[in-house]
Amino acid sequence: MSDYKDIIRKPETLNWFKAAMGMNITRHCLLDIVKDATQELYDTIRKEINRKYGILEHVVCSQCHTPNVLPCDTDNKCCHYKYGSCAFHDIHKSQHCRANLCNEMCKEIVYHHRFRNRSKSKSFQGPTWENTDARKWCADPWNIAKCYLSKDGYKDVNKADDADFNGMVNVLINCEFFQMYFKDDLTQKENVCTKARDVGREVRHAPAMSMISQDSDRAIDTLVALLQSL
Numbered sequence: 256m257s258d259y260k261d262i263i264r265k266p267e268t269l270n271w272f273k274a275a276m277g278m279n280i281t282r283h284c285l286l287d288i289v290k291d292a293t294q295e296l297y298d299t300i301r302k303e304i305n306r307k308y309g310i311l312e313h314v315v316c317s318q319c320h321t322p323n324v325l326p327c328d329t330d331n332k333c334c335h336y337k338y339g340s341c342a343f344h345d346i347h348k349s350q351h352c353r354a355n356l357c358n359e360m361c362k363e364i365v366y367h368h369r370f371r372n373r374s375k376s377k378s379f380q381g382p383t384w385e386n387t388d389a390r391k392w393c394a395d396p397w398n399i400a401k402c403y404l405s406k407d408g409y410k411d412v413n414k415a416d417d418a419d420f421n422g423m424v425n426v427l428i429n430c431e432f433f434q435m436y437f438k439d440d441l442t443q444k445e446n447v448c449t450k451a452r453d454v455g456r457e458v459r460h461a462p463a464m465s466m467i468s469q470d471s472d473r474a475i476d477t478l479v480a481l482l483q484s485l
């Protein structure tokens with residue numbers, strides 16, 4: 256292996272670094288949007304529950320655990336039956352929230368998930384219930400956003416500031432509520448967000464932390480397109 260000082264000076268290393276910095280800057284720009292929009296999503300969910308069931312927005316609950324409000328069903332990816340019982344629902348059984356609130360919030364979180372209707376034959380890609388704590392839904396809307404993150408690596412990410420680029424982009428892709436912040440049509444299979452996610456993967460997984468300039472230029476163009484679509 257050549258000397259690390261030579262590696263740092265190599266144009267391919269600098270290209271990779273530029274793309275990685277581009278991701279970092281993009282993440283910073285998205286962070287404020289994700290924070291504001293998450294609060295807005297919570298407010299929208301509460302308005303909808305008020306409209307449907309007359310539960311006022313100042314009513315809050317911090318008693319319901321996620322298994323309490325999530326119906327027992329293996330499609331939700333949390334429930335696994337062993338010897339006839341479900342480990343996820345072993346301690347906290349399904350039950351109705353005393354404030355008549357959390358079960359409805361659970362349904363609204365599903366309603367805002369882009370892939371809620373994927374047919375059962377394919378694997379269900381709805382909310383990531385493992386990541387969230389339903390007791391915090393009213394106090395900390397980030398726990399609602401966590402339902403739209405991918406399953407792995409985010410359980411202990413307890414605030415938006417701690418989410419990485421990939422997590423941020425996944426929330427934008429998976430939660431339909433974020434469409435209103437973008438000019439681009441996020442229902443398209445390929446859109447500014449999915450392209451940014453793919454570019455992010457290429458940069459993260461670039462072997463030897465190096466990229467040819469065509470690839471790093473394309474990565475930066477993709478990130479710029481995402482920001483220009485806001």
Ligand SMILES: [Zn+2]
Nearest residue numbers: 327334341344
């Ligand atoms: Zn279960």
Ligand SMILES: [Zn+2]
Nearest residue numbers: 316319352357
């Ligand atoms: Zn509750």
